[in-house]
Amino acid sequence: MAPGGTRLALPALLVLLRALLAGAGGAEVSVHPQNVVIPQGGSVEVNCSGSCDSLGLETQLTKTELTYGDNWKVFLLSDVQEDSNPICFSNCDSGQLTASMSLTVYSFPEHVDLAPLPPWQPVGKKLTLHCKVVGGAPRALLTVVLLRGEEELSRQPVVGETTEVPFTMLASREDHGASFSCRTELDLRSHNLGLLENSSAPRQLRTFDMPETLPSLATPKVVEVGTEWLVNCSLEGLFPASEAEVHLVLGNQRLSPTITRNTDSLLAWVQVKVEEAGVRQLRCSVVLGSQSLEKPETVTFYSFPAPSLTLSEVEVSEGTMVTVECKAQAGILVRLSGAPDGPLASRASFTLEARAEDDMRKFFCSAVLDVAGQVLYKNQTQALRVLYGPRLDDRDCLGNWTWQEGSHQTLLCQPWGNPAPKLDCRRKGDKALLPIGELRPVKQEIEGTYLCRAENSQGEVTREVFVHVIYPRNDWTMIIVVVVVIASIAAVGITAYIYNRQRKIRKYKLQKAQEEAAIKLNMSTPPP
Numbered sequence: 001m002a003p004g005g006t007r008l009a010l011p012a013l014l015v016l017l018r019a020l021l022a023g024a025g026g027a028e029v030s031v032h033p034q035n036v037v038i039p040q041g042g043s044v045e046v047n048c049s050g051s052c053d054s055l056g057l058e059t060q061l062t063k064t065e066l067t068y069g070d071n072w073k074v075f076l077l078s079d080v081q082e083d084s085n086p087i088c089f090s091n092c093d094s095g096q097l098t099a100s101m102s103l104t105v106y107s108f109p110e111h112v113d114l115a116p117l118p119p120w121q122p123v124g125k126k127l128t129l130h131c132k133v134v135g136g137a138p139r140a141l142l143t144v145v146l147l148r149g150e151e152e153l154s155r156q157p158v159v160g161e162t163t164e165v166p167f168t169m170l171a172s173r174e175d176h177g178a179s180f181s182c183r184t185e186l187d188l189r190s191h192n193l194g195l196l197e198n199s200s201a202p203r204q205l206r207t208f209d210m211p212e213t214l215p216s217l218a219t220p221k222v223v224e225v226g227t228e229w230l231v232n233c234s235l236e237g238l239f240p241a242s243e244a245e246v247h248l249v250l251g252n253q254r255l256s257p258t259i260t261r262n263t264d265s266l267l268a269w270v271q272v273k274v275e276e277a278g279v280r281q282l283r284c285s286v287v288l289g290s291q292s293l294e295k296p297e298t299v300t301f302y303s304f305p306a307p308s309l310t311l312s313e314v315e316v317s318e319g320t321m322v323t324v325e326c327k328a329q330a331g332i333l334v335r336l337s338g339a340p341d342g343p344l345a346s347r348a349s350f351t352l353e354a355r356a357e358d359d360m361r362k363f364f365c366s367a368v369l370d371v372a373g374q375v376l377y378k379n380q381t382q383a384l385r386v387l388y389g390p391r392l393d394d395r396d397c398l399g400n401w402t403w404q405e406g407s408h409q410t411l412l413c414q415p416w417g418n419p420a421p422k423l424d425c426r427r428k429g430d431k432a433l434l435p436i437g438e439l440r441p442v443k444q445e446i447e448g449t450y451l452c453r454a455e456n457s458q459g460e461v462t463r464e465v466f467v468h469v470i471y472p473r474n475d476w477t478m479i480i481v482v483v484v485v486i487a488s489i490a491a492v493g494i495t496a497y498i499y500n501r502q503r504k505i506r507k508y509k510l511q512k513a514q515e516e517a518a519i520k521l522n523m524s525t526p527p528p
């Protein structure tokens with residue numbers, strides 16, 4: 001109630017008591033309208049009616065008497081700024097009679113605004129949004145609503161003279177980029193004036209989520225100066241990755257990485273080249289919202305020239321003395337293959353007498369450097385070329401081949417030497433060439449003794465080789481003997497067969513004659 005209404009409460013109560021005491025005489029007073037709601041600064045006509053002649057309107061508001069009659073008067077109340085309770089009164093013989101009205105003033109809030117949001121809000125943390133409401137009446141019918149886009153999140157009544165209504169919410173990833181606003185609702189529908197709304201300008205919320213783990217920084221711990229090396233930094237579980245910043249710094253030098261982003265991960269990589277030796281710190285920082293994560297690594301840059309490996313001569317004749325030497329910068333130790341055992345130093349050498357077996361021998365020189373506890377190696381190789389005369393022995397040319405005529409064979413005869421010797425093999429007598437290679441088939445005419453000569457710039461060597469071919473021979477005497485023996489055996493066999501057969505026939509005929517004689521004798525003898 002407005003302050004003026006408070007001042008009128010006690011007189012109105014006294015007038016009401018007097019009216020009750022005088023009610024028995026039938027006098028009365030009334031006011032119309034009894035309840036009215038008007039906009040702030042508006043006007044309203046009030047009709048006071050009574051049964052007595054004297055009528056009036058008691059109020060602190062600006063009033064003007066518009067018209068009157070015998071028992072009524074109409075007053076205009078103008079520029080109404082606050083709630084009030086004007087009282088109509090009538091002075092009768094029995095006392096003063098009164099009737100009061102309720103005058104309610106409504107107004108839109110002068111200002112509705114959503115307080116500025118934080119630049120970034122961590123996901124999963126509570127966020128309090130403040131709707132600022134200045135003015136607005138009646139407060140009992142005024143409500144403020146918090147909106148995300150068009151979605152209603154919460155609503156609260158505007159109590160008393162407060163100018164801020166707080167709303168607390170839990171920030172989520174889905175809130176990132178969403179628009180929030182405040183809307184006031186003045187509900188006058190019970191007075192047939194509808195629902196009056198007023199909204200603030202929207203504000204956009206930015207939420208972020210950072211993991212508890214540090215970025216992964218991939219880099220070698222030791223790098224040779226003047227070489228390009230790859231650095232990459234990655235982080236997973238952050239949101240929104242598209243808003244994150246990545247900073248790669250080497251010592252005091254800021255690098256310019258290429259960055260690729262997915263929904264909740266990112267990868268930054270860059271090729272780096274450093275020209276000065278030393279120890280530097282490499283840092284990768286990922287910044288998102290109000291938080292940052294940093295991963296440092298220490299990188300040592302070193303200078304390590306390859307060792308020098310030299311031969312006094314790289315091409316020598318067999319028997320020549322050759323000096324092999326390996327050396328590196330001071331502080332770098334070397335190992336030389338073939339050198340005598342001993343403590344490592346920055347120089348090693350030895351001398352050898354070149355032999356045929358040393359042709360194309362590779363000498364190996366290895367330099368060793370310890371950088372930040374990591375042992376590094378650089379190597380050099382050098383081959384020796386030894387020139388020597390031809391060799392032609394059983395290992396290269398068997399020298400004696402015995403084969404069956406018609407068989408398939410391979411004849412190998414290849415001398416060795418440096419430079420590669422030329423070979424010439426000819427048969428003694430007719431100078432026919434030795435058929436080196438595949439023999440399909442072996443023929444009798446290749447049989448014989450051959451003289452092979454191998455020759456190069458370092459000398460020559462000769463060797464006799466033999467080829468023997470086995471083939472069938474024509475021995476008619478043996479054939480005749482075999483035939484005679486077979487014929488004799490056959491004749492003896494036939495003769496024995498005929499003799500045995502005739503003896504069996506004679507024996508059979510004799511036996512038959514004896515049987516016939518016995519029968520005749522039995523027939524000529526009379527019975528007893």
